[in-house]
Amino acid sequence: MINEINEKSTKEQVLEAVKNHGDALAGASKELKNDRDVVLEAVKKNGFALCYSSLELRGDREVVLEAVKQLGRALEFASEELCEDREVVIKAVKNRGWALEFASEELCEDREVVLEAVKQDGSALYHASEFSEDREVVLEALKQNVFAFEYISSSLKSEIVQHWITHMEKK
Amino acid sequence: MIIWMNGEKIMINENSTREEVLEAVKKAGWYLQFASYELKADREVVLEAVQQHAYSFEFAPLKLRNDREFVMEAVKKNVWVLEFASEELKNDRELVLEAVKQDGMVLKYASDNIIADAGKLFAQYVGEVR
Numbered sequence: 026m027i028n029e030i031n032e033k034s035t036k037e038q039v040l041e042a043v044k045n046h047g048d049a050l051a052g053a054s055k056e057l058k059n060d061r062d063v064v065l066e067a068v069k070k071n072g073f074a075l076c077y078s079s080l081e082l083r084g085d086r087e088v089v090l091e092a093v094k095q096l097g098r099a100l101e102f103a104s105e106e107l108c109e110d111r112e113v114v115i116k117a118v119k120n121r122g123w124a125l126e127f128a129s130e131e132l133c134e135d136r137e138v139v140l141e142a143v144k145q146d147g148s149a150l151y152h153a154s155e156f157s158e159d160r161e162v163v164l165e166a167l168k169q170n171v172f173a174f175e176y177i178s179s180s181l182k183s184e185i186v187q188h189w190i191t192h193m194e195k196k
Numbered sequence: 197m198i199i200w201m202n203g204e205k206i207m208i209n210e211n212s213t214r215e216e217v218l219e220a221v222k223k224a225g226w227y228l229q230f231a232s233y234e235l236k237a238d239r240e241v242v243l244e245a246v247q248q249h250a251y252s253f254e255f256a257p258l259k260l261r262n263d264r265e266f267v268m269e270a271v272k273k274n275v276w277v278l279e280f281a282s283e284e285l286k287n288d289r290e291l292v293l294e295a296v297k298q299d300g301m302v303l304k305y306a307s308d309n310i311i312a313d314a315g316k317l318f319a320q321y322v323g324e325v326r
Contacts, residue, residue, distance in 0.1 A: 187300065
């Protein structure tokens, strides 16, 4: 089906194809890559298809919201403006915490956004160094993925280790 | 393998004698990788090597990296060898305790289990003090 789509395919053909494989958008004509109905259907099926859509639609809030809901890391292909949009970013990191990588600097310093990200993927703490000493954020991250230990501030790491040592020695 | 170090030529290969290898690893632990299998498994040679460079422990056979008594001794010489200990020993609480008492940062090389436990304990504690 994907292979059948080319620049000459009609809107109906492309719509049918992207409902099965969002990737089919890759072969469609420039006009259809800028067609809201087509792109919406494609990103609903596969958020990654956002990378084939027109620049204009990558800045369309509804299209991007659908894309990041399906695949958080599609935030990579959203317009700069939407990477500064709190609701869009929260939706993305709830799906893939690591998508925090593509959020604006300001949102990487937003506690609620970061908490959602580390709850989904503890290692997202990597993109939120501002919170490497925030106990609640760090412990949420660690609970989700021990890999986050790497990104905790050294003073908080020492506290955690000291506490473990004391506990072990009591035994 | 011939390496020049501070103007001195050092050559270690599978035919090098124990004395040659010992002398080399005292200068730089990673010479261990060029030694014969027997010498890579030689406790004294490996201890000398890891004292210089923790990562030379990687070149020792798994049998030695899974030897609790040996790793305990090695950790006392160089705490960072924990990274190259067997997965089983990285999950050995007593051994990890010995290591983190020397340098807490080495906890990152403990098993996922132990790191998760430390996190949970601390979370409980933080909950209590709140």
